[in-house]
Amino acid sequence: MTSSALTGKLEADVEIKASPEQFHEMFAHKPHHVHHTCYDKIQGCDLHEGEWGKVGTIVHWSYVHDGKAKKAKEVVEAVDPDKNLVTFRVIEGDLMEEYKSFVITIQVSPKSEGSGSVVHWTLEYEKLHGGIEHPETLLQFVQDVSKDIDGHLTQAS
Template identity: 50%
Template sequence: MGLTGKLSAQIEYKSSGDVFHELFKNMPHEVSKMSPEVIQGCDLHEGELGTEGSVLVWKYTHDGKERVAKEIVESIDEEKRSVKFRVIEGDLLELYKTLTATFHVDKHGDIDLVTWTLEYEKLHEDVEDPLTLLGLTIKLTNDIENHHLKA
């Protein structure tokens, strides 16, 4: 069993993938309104929304506990409709040396697909793979979709 790993989940997204991308790129502070069980807040700590290098602080619930993660926006790709976040402070770094979360939106015919990928390096062998964190990204995506479908 290695210390590094990669997990992915692909979710069929019935709302607009462009809106999903724009939300995380330019309006992450709005996510808590769409998925309050998962995200309680997102504040811009440094930089400018919608730009690489900006730093966000997320308040979220994971495994029934309130958590905090400070993340830097490593990359934004308009063509691939993707955003990559790297955790630089917070609870997750108690378990992982590195952790990045990337999503991208693909078009498959008339269907948009949101793919989340977690890449990580565990601090030691006893640390579990972040499967529950991947589950959190799936719930978050479904909550956002349901919010937009009701609007």
């Protein structure tokens, strides 16, 4: 099997009511607050090394995916407040049992019409072998997390 057959990219858009800046702030500078918005999915995000909102920072996530408790250690590869973009590269944890590399990019843009925003999720990965599924359930998971965060951010409105 060629390397290209092992690589993949999944993308999804989620419409939210919150502003691009509000949503971006949660992942770029306050990921440790995400679990307050969706504790059934995310149990915590701890600062392992570095400083919130800075490239090179390492964070440790605890989450429940497909009914199982999981962990991920990620390094922040990009933070662009002008584009409301943040990129995480998974460096340790459960995903590394099936994937050679796994990169998650979150970019939030204003809706073209009306109020609210669109969260664009990109999962780029390389599977360890061809018997591993594409991470479609993880893509659904991050979409669900987006909706939970949006509910939290807009409940005061």
